Amino acid sequence: MRHWMLVVILLAGLVSVGAHVPKSSAAPDIASALPQGDGPQYASDGALVRPKNFETWVFVGASTGLSYEQDMKMKGPGEFHNVYIRPEAYQVYKQTGKFPEKTMFALALYSPDEKVSPSHAGYFEGDFDSLAVAVKDHDHFPEGWAYFNFGSAHDLSARAMPVSKSNCYSCHSKNGADDNVFVQFYPILRPIMKAHKSASSADSAR
C-alpha cells in the first residue's frame, strides 16, 4: 500500500476530469497523431479504460527501489518498475524525436523475489503488484498529459479517472527530460532523444 502511494506521487494528473476540451493551439500537428484504433479509450464519464496487453508494448526500461522518502524500508532492492510504451508511439518517437498524440505509457510494478538455484544472488520480478498509465492527448486534457492509477493487481480497476495534477503532472513536467517523460531513466529511449537533439542542434548551428 505504501509502495502504491509512492507511485501515485510519481504520477501526475489533471484537476479537470473528463472534460472534452477542443484541441489546443499548443497541440502537435495532427499528422503526428497515432491512429485511434488501439489508442486511449474513454468511457462516457471521461474515465480511461484500462489498456489490454500492455505487456506486449515496447519495453523502455526497468528501475528498482524508487522512493521519494528518505531511508524508506523496503524488501530487498525494492519493487521493480517496468515501463512500456505503445509500439506505434515508439516508432513515431524513433523517427521524429516527438511523442505523438495518443502516446500511452504503462507502469507495471512487480514485487522482488530472491533468486534461488541456479543463482547464488540477485532478485527477479515476482508477483505483479499494480498498474498506472500515462496518456498524451490534447483532445481530452488541456495540459496534454494525464495520469491514471488502476490500483492493485488483486483488484485492478477496469477504468480510472485522471489523478490530480499536483500528484504527478507537476513532477513529470518539471523533471521529465523530454515532454513530461522520464526519458533520462529509459535506456531504449535515451539514444533516440540524444540523436534527435544532436540533429536539431546541428540544424540550428547552420
Added chain:
Amino acid sequence: MRHWMLVVILLAGLVSVGAHVPKSSAAPDIASALPQGDGPQYASDGALVRPKNFETWVFVGASTGLSYEQDMKMKGPGEFHNVYIRPEAYQVYKQTGKFPEKTMFALALYSPDEKVSPSHAGYFEGDFDSLAVAVKDHDHFPEGWAYFNFGSAHDLSARAMPVSKSNCYSCHSKNGADDNVFVQFYPILRPIMKAHKSASSADSAR
C-alpha cells in the same frame, strides 16, 4: 568483464557448431514452427547473425544482481538483465504453452545507475553493457537450443558461434522451468505456463 563471464556461465551452447542436422524426431510439429522471415539468420559457417531491434520484442522480465559466485562484489544492486522474446514466439507460447521452432530470446545487460532527482533512492538502467541470445532450432542444433554471446556493447559482434554446451545448455536444461527457459523468473510467461499446465493436468484427470 567479470560480469560478462557470469553471463557466459548463464547461457549454454552446443559442442557441435554450425552443423546442419536434419530435423530430429524429437522436434515439435512443423505446424508450430514460426515463419522464417525474421527468425534466426545464419551465416554460411553456422554463426548466428545478431538479431536487429530486439528491444521491440516482447519483454518477459528483468532481474538484478544475478551471480553464480558467493559474496561477489557488485555495484549497487548489480547489473540489470532484460530478457526479450520474439513476438511471434510469444503469441505461439500464449496459445499453446509450447515454445515453437525458431523461438529466440535476447538477454541485454545494463549497468545500474543511481536514481537522482526527483527520487531519493533506487536504481535505473544505465549504459547498455552486453548482449546474448538463445535460439530454439532443431534444424540447426540436435539438442534444440543453442546460446550465443555477442560480447560487450562497445564492441558488439555482428555474428556469433554457439557457446559450448557445458557453459549454458546444461544449466538451462536442468533448471529452466519449461523447455530450457527460466520461465520461473519471467512474470509475463509464468501465468501462461501455469494456465497450460493446469489445463493439461485437468485433461489427463478426465
